[in-house]
Amino acid sequence: MERADQPSSLSSIAYNGARRVLGGNWTGGSTVPSRTLYPHQWSWDSGFIAIGLRHLSPERAQRELETLLGAQWADGRVPHIVFNPAVPLTAYFPSPDFWRSSAAGHRAGAPEAVETSGIVQPPIHAVAAWLVHRADPAASAHRGFLRRVYPRLVAWQRYLTERRDFGGRGLASIVHPWESGMDNSPCWDPPLSRIEPAATASFHRADLDHGCPSDRPTDLDYGRYVRLAEHYRDQGYADEVDGHRFAVEDPGFNALLIASEHALADIAAALGADPSDHQVRAEELTTTLLKRLWSQDDGLFLAQDVIGGEPVPERSAAGLLPLILPGLPEDVTSTLLRTAGGEHFGLGGATRLVPSYDLTGHAFDPARYWRGPAWFNVNWLLERGLRRHGATGRADALRTTLLQAAVASGFAEYVDPFTGEARGTRDFSWTAALTIDLLA
Numbered sequence: 189m190e191r192a193d194q195p196s197s198l199s200s201i202a203y204n205g206a207r208r209v210l211g212g213n214w215t216g217g218s219t220v221p222s223r224t225l226y227p228h229q230w231s232w233d234s235g236f237i238a239i240g241l242r243h244l245s246p247e248r249a250q251r252e253l254e255t256l257l258g259a260q261w262a263d264g265r266v267p268h269i270v271f272n273p274a275v276p277l278t279a280y281f282p283s284p285d286f287w288r289s290s291a292a293g294h295r296a297g298a299p300e301a302v303e304t305s306g307i308v309q310p311p312i313h314a315v316a317a318w319l320v321h322r323a324d325p326a327a328s329a330h331r332g333f334l335r336r337v338y339p340r341l342v343a344w345q346r347y348l349t350e351r352r353d354f355g356g357r358g359l360a361s362i363v364h365p366w367e368s369g370m371d372n373s374p375c376w377d378p379p380l381s382r383i384e385p386a387a388t389a390s391f392h393r394a395d396l397d398h399g400c401p402s403d404r405p406t407d408l409d410y411g412r413y414v415r416l417a418e419h420y421r422d423q424g425y426a427d428e429v430d431g432h433r434f435a436v437e438d439p440g441f442n443a444l445l446i447a448s449e450h451a452l453a454d455i456a457a458a459l460g461a462d463p464s465d466h467q468v469r470a471e472e473l474t475t476t477l478l479k480r481l482w483s484q485d486d487g488l489f490l491a492q493d494v495i496g497g498e499p500v501p502e503r504s505a506a507g508l509l510p511l512i513l514p515g516l517p518e519d520v521t522s523t524l525l526r527t528a529g530g531e532h533f534g535l536g537g538a539t540r541l542v543p544s545y546d547l548t549g550h551a552f553d554p555a556r557y558w559r560g561p562a563w564f565n566v567n568w569l570l571e572r573g574l575r576r577h578g579a580t581g582r583a584d585a586l587r588t589t590l591l592q593a594a595v596a597s598g599f600a601e602y603v604d605p606f607t608g609e610a611r612g613t614r615d616f617s618w619t620a621a622l623t624i625d626l627l628a
């Protein structure tokens with residue numbers, strides 16, 4: 189569908205290019221984020237991918253989510269990676285022999301038939317399932333899609349709100365930077381500084397076989413990621429708060445948790461069930477998010493270091509993501525809108541896409557992964573947030589910039605927030621999928 193503000197050539201180039209990327213990255217039951225850098229299925233990637241795929245093939249979008257949910261553990265966790273057994277172990281680190289998910293005896297109950305990681309990623313899945321259903325309700329009903337995924341999505345959300353409530357206030361904690369999806373965000377530097385890194389020589393970084401080192405996390409970061417993941421694995425992936433060395437309440441992760449609880453209410457209602465439990469929980473979580481993570485002084489939500497017992501004094505785009513939520517007080521939304529356009533994120537001024545981290549921050553780097561570059565999934569979420577809160581003109585401008593940047597960068601993983609120059613890998617699936625969604 190063309191929009192009046194959208195030259196048809198950009199739309200058709202974007203649409204055709206994005207469709208080519210998604211077709212090339214489809215493996216038969218799910219989509220790899222990238223054929224080279226990420227040759228397996230990733231959890232939150234699949235959520236974003238399904239949101240775009242629903243416009244091309246609602247059935248494929250349903251399968252994307254069902255394949256992921258098919259690897260759910262008995263305790264409800266949805267693993268952050270589902271490994272493709274046909275891919276050589278050397279293609280990605282950490283590989284299945286590192287995570288050892290199917291090894292007998294894990295109290296958490298990993299599946300035996302498939303190898304997965306043991307950590308999680310932001311819970312966008314109920315949001316994605318609801319959007320996928322709405323794209324073609326008849327096809328969804330025909331396959332019994334909602335009826336099959338609903339119990340799994342509920343178990344996933346309950347894993348997070350019950351087993352991961354380390355702060356004791358209802359919000360979910362992440363126990364590894366990879367769980368945030370924003371792996372090397374400067375927000376994780378203070379809590380990570382307590383972690384003794386694993387020796388660099390003890391592992392091989394397959395990411396550097398495909399990616400430019402200056403676009404990727406450092407070896408020191410990786411040493412800490414490895415140490416934390418090994419520790420969790422060696423504890424049988426048990427979720428006792430005392431067993432964790434890293435536990436953080438991330439506003440981006442929790443915003444998606446709440447958005448998904450709202451989506452579960454919609455799904456329950458569509459199935460003829462009572463949605464009120466989900467609605468109440470979403471409202472309670474929103475109240476807690478505001479009490480615990482909102483910083484009026486900083487103009488956005490801050491992460492809370494649960495072990496250190498204090499907020500992390502860094503501005504990340506994750507702190508703007510609660511804009512996707514309904515039910516925020518008017519002064520909070522107006523402050524968030526101001527912050528997005530102000531000196532720290534520059535939207536519509538210094539930058540045309542929101543950077544992942546504070547432009548004025550001491551750790552800002554326009555090239556290095558989640559320490560500054562602009563990401564398409566974050567900006568897609570913000571586009572929805574702007575629209576939800578009535579900033580239609582700004583949302584339209586952001587949408588046009590996203591489409592232009594996706595095409596100009598070859599569907600890059602992320603871009604320099606000032607120049608739009610492509611960074612990371614190309615033909616990246618969620619960039620393509622969200623392009624298609626913006627065009628719909």
Ligand code: 2M8
Nearest residue numbers: 221226230232233366369370371395
């Ligand atoms: C990146 O993370 C993985 C680890 O999970 C990696 O660097 O190897 C992140 O950008 C994450 O958000 C994303 O889901 C994943 C796959 O695209 O890549």
